Amino acid sequence: MDRINFTNIPNTNSENADIDTVKKKRKNSGDVQDLQLKNKKWKHWIPKNISFIENTALLKPPENFQKTIWELSDPNFYGKMRIQKSTFLFVENLIQKDPVFLNDSKNSQIDVRFQLFIALYRLGCSSKKTSISMIANEAGIANGTVSLYTERVLTALNNVAQSYICWPNTLEKKKISSIFEYNHKMKNCIGILTTTQTILSQRPAISTTKYKTSNGSYGVKSLVVCDNEKYIRFLSNLYPGSEMSETMWENSLILNNPDRYFTDDLHIVSTFQINPNKNAVYLQKIDPYSNESYKLTPREIEERDAQVDYISNIVSETLLLWKNRWSSLYKIKKQLKKPEDFQKIESWIMATAVLHNIACEHEGNWMGE
Structure with missing residues (x-):
């Protein structure tokens, strides 16, 4: 399908724009087949702003996020990940072979390092400072993916808890x-x-x-x-x-x-x-x-x-x-709706305790804000 030409669409923010007018404009430009306004799903949809459509392509892909985080200065990395780079590498090596990071399908998972970035970022942020959507936007992934990566890392850390909370x-x-x-x-x-x-x-x-x-x-x-x-x-x-x-x-x-x-x-x-x-x-x-x-x-x-x-x-x-x-x-930021939610909170707290002991062993006191 040819790319839709938006140049002839009137620039309006009103949701009650005249759809017939838009049809006529598009018909004159030869793009009437691209207009799917009769489809119920898109019945009331009209592009409001060209810049909005263009900006959606500017979201940073995951590899850029990972590269950006790793290249942060030591103090900035420490503030964001809550541990030093050397400690991060230790944790990464500790959990990277956990079965939770292996797929039964042919599609391999994204790097354990990237998933650990997401999890530590979330564990270290208070509810006042950030949210899942903010982390997702910064990392260039979906909200649900942030939760998925976090849960995988929590599972892996819980699997080594007996070795670190002993x-x-x-x-x-x-x-x-x-x-x-x-x-x-x-x-x-x-x-x-x-x-x-x-x-x-x-x-x-x-x-x-x-x-x-x-x-x-x-x-x-x-x-x-x-x-x-x-x-x-x-x-x-x-x-x-x-x-x-x-x-x-x-x-x-x-x-x-x-x-x-x-x-x-x-x-x-x-x-x-x-x-x-x-x-x-x-x-x-x-x-x-x-x-x-x-x-x-x-x-x-x-x-x-x-x-x-x-x-x-x-x-x-x-x-x-x-x-x-x-x-x-x-x-x-969890709501208890079913028994499994209680277990997730328990897993969350246990994982942070594991990280606490690892950080105490490798770093000592927290030097953050």
Whole structure:
């Protein structure tokens, strides 16, 4: 079919333009066969602006996006991908042979690198700064493709989660406990137990009240155990936002399988109140007017307060480092419509925890905004 000549079409923005006039103009130019206004699909369609049609061809193809991102300066790449180029290459090499990137069809997938670019870009962006459509437009792909690539990368990262979110081994336990004891006389401590909450941007369509948090928003919660070097050593399954922290702990694998996590007199300390046992202790500051305060010396009270401040700082720094780097955790743009959606959110959070530990190992603190 010949290319449509738009030069004789009147330039108008009105959706009530005279179609008969357009037909006559096109008939005079010999292009009447190209005019499909009788087709129901195009019945009310008239080109509004030639420049709009021309601009659609200016979208950057994927290969240009990939080249542009990789050639960014180190600070700009770091700000966009949230990790350094060397760390990016490590992650790419880690996941590139995952089965999720293999097709049963003859058509091969686009480069794993490109898909990782898209996923990291999305994981690192807060809902205030960007959206799927903005990423899709910048990358020159469809909105659905952004979601597809992200889910593939999340799957691959979840498949290696057991290697990167793992309980400390014997040597690590010895090292961690010695640091806790050296810094604040916290003998035999190998980690800090806390909870973290992730807000959902949309009201869940299922079990709505269960996901309502104490501040009125909707979200999910999980248990986290971190160590003194800000590594996430344990991340539980998700719970609805209204779930009590104590209930989450009572159902946790750590409490119900202590032999798997603890040896000798080793234990963790908790930032929230739990029923004490030999493997988990709730640590809180001493109330100067409580009966306990009369049993301790001023020095012992001061040491306890310092211990509480120490573990609070570790937890705060760990969660801030995790969420500031992967800013999507501040408000995940997912709506719970069916059980599979809950699993996708769980996969999202777990993948960012894997990336957090990898970045801690290769880079240290997040140096972004």
